[in-house]
């Protein structure tokens with residue numbers, strides 16, 4: 001068993017190398033350009049069998065597919081970011097979830113935020129994770145009955161579920177039982193390992209959810225996540241390069257790990273030691289910091305078009321206006337605006 005496991009990643013890496021038939025060494029990433037610039041500049045995925053490499057916050061993906069910009073029960077938002085790419089199982093899950101959400105009364109479907117870049121990897125702006133095609137953000141706003149135009153998808157503001165000027169409190173005028181049902185539905189799929197929501201939303205679920213509480217433990221409190229929630233899938237079966245996360249602790253999570261968020265500790269400014277030397281500027285992640293396969297993923301040939309790598313299973317489509325829409329890409333100097341409703345705490349709680 002151990003031998004089989006040990007040899008598989010090597011075999012996979014060799015297969016990748018053969019499939020890509022490219023020479024690594026003198027390409028752009030040897031020059032020390034940050035990995036986020038290289039992965040952020042990729043327009044299309046690596047054409048290969050779907051394989052996530054590494055972990056959610058340090059990895060990449062080969063063989064990602066795009067969710068169509070439009071579907072019977074979903075629309076993808078912020079198309080200019082080109083982050084509609086994920087593992088095919090992630091895309092299939094999102095399409096199924098979009099249908100289930102409509103059944104629960106969630107408008108005419110879901111609005112999908114960022115999934116991953118075409119080859120995953122670190123991003124120029126916005127996320128630490130979302131690197132291996134197994135994370136997706138869903139807006140806390142249902143898809144309206146009439147489709148949003150590409151421009152509206154760029155401009156539509158996020159709606160926080162929190163009360164303004166009040167510490168970690170869900171706004172009762174905005175939050176409904178359907179919101180709760182939709183989040184619990186997302187957590188209910190066996191392939192979903194974690195859902196991230198704002199601590200105030202987790203508390204609301206703990207206080208008010210009267211149904212089956214067996215999946216509440218998958219719903220994890222974290223800062224932000226008040227205008228969208230985040231779906232994280234576990235590593236797919238057979239994805240030997242995918243580094244799994246620790247299992248969530250048993251129980252519904254409505255315990256002291258949640259109470260911690262309502263103390264001052266996570267929100268306090270970090271304590272400064274007057275004698276400490278100034279911390280060195282953190283070095284940008286390099287391709288060499290990622291799993292070895294990621295250099296090959298970056299260098300691999302892509303499909304001939306976006307359409308060729310678009311998932312086609314549930315009647316999704318790309319209106320010509322959407323696919324023709326090209327907005328300026330984000331750069332390191334002009335990052336996309338990230339909603340910051342609450343301050344970022346100093347530390348993360350256990351089990352994040």
Ligand SMILES: [Zn+2]
Nearest residue numbers: 135136137230
């Ligand atoms: Zn996210």
